[in-house]
Amino acid sequence: MPTAPFASPLRFGLIGLGNIGKVHCANFAAGKIPRGVLAAASDLRPPPSGTLPGGVRFFPDADAMLASGLVDAVIVATPHPLHRTLGEKVLSAGLHLMMEKPLAATKLDGERLLAHPRKPGQCFAIMMNLRTHPHYRRIRALLDHGALGKLQRVQWTITNWFRPEAYYALSDWRATWRGEGGGVLVNQALHNLDILQWLCGMPVSLRAFCQFGRDHDIEVEDAVTAFLHYENGATGVFTTATGEAPGVNRLEIAGTRGLVILENERLLFAENERDAADHSRSTDDAFGAPGTTVRELECEAGNPSHAGVLANFVETILDGAPLLADAAEGLKSVELANAMLYSTWKNETVALPLDSAAYQAALDRAAAVAPPRRRIIRAANVDMAKSFSTK
Known part of the structure; x- marks a missing residue:
């Protein structure tokens, strides 16, 4: 046992x-x-x-x-x-x-x-x-040690999840409300939603704009832009899609003590000489920003x-x-994905924690009204290494 x-x-x-x-x-x-x-x-x-x-x-x-x-x-x-x-x-x-x-x-x-x-x-x-990726682990360490100061803004554009129609034709359950429960949010970008909350915590509310079958013959979301609000007043923007090529993967996290930017496998840290809030209150220079040092952070090689x-x-x-x-951590990314869909369906800002029963009812309605669609299942080249790319 x-x-x-x-x-x-x-x-x-x-x-x-x-x-x-x-x-x-x-x-x-x-x-x-x-x-x-x-x-x-x-x-x-x-x-x-x-x-x-x-x-x-x-x-x-x-x-x-x-x-x-x-x-x-x-x-x-x-x-x-x-x-x-x-x-x-x-x-x-x-x-x-x-x-x-x-x-x-x-x-x-x-x-x-x-x-x-x-x-x-x-x-x-x-x-x-993605929690094993050296870049995200390094950012987490910076945040844990207070190197960025008070969180002010996070912005993640992650649109390099390109999927052609051949991907959606691999199986009849894929990209349906009944079979998968959603699209890019619950499938590809769920990893990014996990890292987002792992680094910055859960927002207290969000307003999302999901587009359903914008670039593909599917019933679920394949393009999303969401606006996040955090308890300390920080804001965030999360954008993802599976129909954009070439895509972008750029993460910015700004705090009063500096800015972290991750893009193209390069992790940059712009560190303020003084906390921006302290500098703002004490400087006599009407246009004076704190001095900043920019350096590329070295990270361990490889990702297990x-x-x-x-x-x-x-x-x-x-x-x-x-x-x-822990499994309980997995609930947070699911909640963010569900909340973004719910916000779109309700056409309003949604407070978190999300009412899980209300969302379940909304999803069941979406599945019930989805029109039957004939999907031709066909074989395709599958290279799973491309599915896990973080570049």
Whole structure:
């Protein structure tokens, strides 16, 4: 049982052998998860030859895998609407759980999943792999040490999530309210929403403008601009899209002591000689800004990404190491995504915390009125490395 000490290696089961499931298989096969081994996998369809590492037992039924005694921990990597049901089954089986993003398609389902009973010591984590990126970790350290002073403004334009029609034709559930629960917000940019709140905290309200099927033949949002308001008076703008090429990925965080800019894999820090608020109150120069020193910050090379999150998960279970992203953290990005859609549908500013039941009702209405649409499913070249690009 998960409450007892575990011997190395920790035995993993994987539910879902789609694109991201195959990434996890490859990471285990390459030995990228120290003291972790893939012991079993489950999917509705048998995997193509060579998908699973040698010695991995395949189960066409996830319940049978959970009851097999072959696994200590489970990765759920299925379409979003299945996350809550499968997550509850894993927790009920007494196994450790790593949930692929999102925690659930909606805040309400996420709340219910987090409230599901767990055994003492049972670990429940969320796959927020951008948290392993050296640039974001360096920015987090600056903020934690107060190097930027009081937060004044954050602006993130992240439109290099380009997806052609071939991407949306990979499956019939993709980019639908019923099958995915949303578009760019709950799928691609959810990672950025997680980093946004990880760095700057949750806003107290937001006003969003989502466009649905602006650049694609889909029913969900593929372009979003949202305006954020924070408790201390700071403001933010978050813009994302899957139909813009060439796209942009530029993050700015401004505080009274300086400005951080991340773009094109370069992290710049413009540091004020004095806190801007203090300087403003004391200077006699009517146009005098504080002196500023600009330097590029060095960061560690490489990003362990998914393998790094799983390695931390193993360390947490075997050694008691701090968890990189507890499952409860996964609720915050889902709430931001839901709130942006809800704000658009209501055509008004939405206060946070979001009313999860009201949003669920709105999503159910959107799914109910979505017209049936014939989608021609076709094969396409899939390079998952491009899906994780942060440039």
